[in-house]
Amino acid sequence: MSATTQADPARSAGSAEPLAHRRPLGDRGFQILALVAGLLVLIILVLIAVTTAQQSTTWFTTAGFKGIFSTDWDPGANKFGAMAFVYGTVISSVIALIIAVPVSVGVALLLTEVVPRRWSRPIVYVIDLLAVVPSVVWGLWGIIVFVPWLQHIYSSIASGVKGIPVLDTLFGGTNIQGASFMTAGIILAVMITPIVTSLSREVIATVPAIDREGAYALGATRWEMIRGAVWPHSVGGVTGSVLVGLGRAMGETIAVALVIGGSPEVTAHLFYPGHSVAAVIALEFGEATGGEFRAALIGLGLVLFLLTIIVNLVARGIVERSARRMRGA
Amino acid sequence: MQLRRRQQVMTAGGAVVAMALSLAACSSSSSTPPASSGSGSPTAGSATTSAAPTATGTIDAAGSTFQTNFQQTAISQFKTVNPGITVNYASVGSGTGRSDLYKNTVLFAGSDSPIPSKEASEVPAGKTVLYFPVQIGPIAMAYNLPGVKGLKLDATVLAGIFQGTITSWNNSAIAALNSGVTLPSTPITLAVRADSSGTTQNFSDYLVMAAGSAWKLGTSSTIKWPSTARSGTGGSGVAQIVKSTAGAIGYVDFSTATASGLEAASVKNTAGQFVAPSSAAATAAASQVTPKSDLTFVAVDQAGSNSYPITYQSWDLVYAKQPNANDAALLKAYLGYLLGQGQSLLTQLNLAPLPANIDSMAKAQLDQITS
Secondary structure: OHHHHHHHHHHHOOOHHHHHHHHHHHHHHHHHHHHHHHHHHHHHHHHHHHHHHHHOHHHHHHHHHHHHOOOOEEHHHOEEOOHHHHHHHHHHHHHHHHHHHHHHHHHHHHHHHHOOHHHHHHHHHHHHHHHHOOHHHHHHHHHHHHHHHHHHHHHHHHHHOOOOHHHHHHHOOOOOOOOOHHHHHHHHHHHHHHHHHHHHHHHHHOOOHHHHHHHHHOOOOHHHHHHHHHHHHHHHHHHHHHHHHHHHHHHOOHHHHHHOEOOOOOOOOOOOOEOOHHHHHHHHOOOOOOOHHHHHHHHHHHHHHHHHHHHHHHHHHHHHHHHHHHHHO | OHHHHHHHHHHHHHHHHHHHHHHHHHHHHHHOOOHHHHHHHHHHHHHHOOOOOOOOEEEEEEEOOOOHHHHHHHHHHHHHHOOOEEEEEEEOOHHHHHHHHHOOOOOEEEEOOOOOHHHHHHOOOOOOEEEEEEEEEEEEEEEOOOOOOOOEEOHHHHHHHHOOOOOEOOOHHHHHHOOOOOOOOOEOEEEEEOOOOHHHHHHHHHHHHHHHHHOOOOOOOOOOOOOOOEEEOHHHHHHHHHHHOOOEEEEEEHHHHHHOOOEEOEEEOOOOOEEOOOHHHHHHHHOOOOOOOOOOOOOOOOOOOOOOOOEEEEEEEEEOEOOOHHHHHHHHHHHHHHHOHHHHHOHHHOOEOOOHHHHHHHHHHHHHOEO
């Protein structure tokens, strides 16, 4: 908005009269439109929070603090503990980040620092295509093609790490299944890579050319230039884009529902089937008999809402802190 | 130049708004029963059927996924008899279907179980819900054991298998039921539903009724299965796991099991006979039922030597008092079709028609729909 107002005086120099007349009206209209849009988002958000909280009160009052924070989900026995799902959401998203972040940042650096512009465009195009694939397609491909294939790989990894302390806990065990935390994490990684890549690329592209040239002038190699000039300038923005990816991974529903295995367990074994908050809502809402079951599923929606808000606040904090550090430096 | 661009955007925006408005006009005119087309269709209807229904319009319905195949087939057939009535059935699950009925967003809800006691408070005060049974069907114990055909199981063994206490196929309890069959030592892989389901509800109802205290996981649309179980989404998801895993067993509705080409075990009924799932065996089981006055009943674990014990049912739930005469007439026409001609469609779908006594009781109940 400030850009257009700044550009105006120069432009209106030729035909000043009509423009000067129209501008205020347009500005006021725009102001109202922007205000309404902004308020609408806020109102919708509050309404969602209020109605979900209202419809899930049965869960909060019957299950109580202890019931909600348990890991026992057994609708038949009226036990509705949320933590197994929260655990699954966090674990699968963290796996997704561990895989997607190095790839995304690497690709972003490749596009901005290494490849000449005419080559970078087709690469960007291909990566953006990944974002176009609907999540249900990822899920179906996962369950039909990827899961049976991974089953064998997981089994051989598990027999390979048998007896090795930490690795056996993470990748071993007897209940290895193709549909697991790991599979969900891998699918999520593929799904969040495009957004993290394109956001990081935009951040890295804002590094002033003079910084880069300065580094080169001091005799830095390309790697030293990236580490010394590009990285400090963009680390905050890259962190922000990673957390946008994390938010996406946590909310992803149908692809995860299809490949995570659908078993509400808390276990360190990454090749065991698990469950996630979004997935359980999608899978169990349809036949949820009224009362507490339905309330618990709606309540889980609220839990996911809070989880996402926390992640966003943390993201904001990190970005702001690193921005402050940059200004100080 | 910037000004001109803004004007372009504005005219484009105007065009979009205009389009949206005209679309909205289209949809509203098609969803409300229009008087003009209504006057045309009864003549067409009376040409084909003797008792021409005078009502025209749309029935919105939602509920059980078990009914999806039947509803879809019946809707397209019904359309040829009654071109003036459009039926939309959304298969969103029994729970959501019932909830939609309570909120008055649908005219009927498909449900695999009667309204549970927990939900009774959600039914609007003063409303009476009528149950119309529309279909029954067997739940098949689909398994994948190369070389083993006609496997025999009973409730106690099924309970053991599905709660993870019987873990391999050559377990002595399974062998005792299958004398003369060589059972492999393959470990048993459980295939269960990841989504909540009426199939799970009725299968666990069966285990509670037939296996008694041997079954410890209770009954619900979602069961806490042993963590070694593999879960698939929908009946076809379970069938897919069974099909691709040697040693797997899963509970799948019979039509899905047949469509996937899976072997299904024979299950011991209360008369001590091992019966394979089929439409006829399901109808045989349901014919043993004495329905309550509101037409609710439980078809699992019925007497009779030809009865398949894991047989379940689905109802269409309707409010007795409809807001207007047209809605009442629409419902009578469509439900009358489901209970009449529609029943003949069920066998080819590998579901089962209602036994004659329940069907005639349901037809008689149609008169209770009033406005």
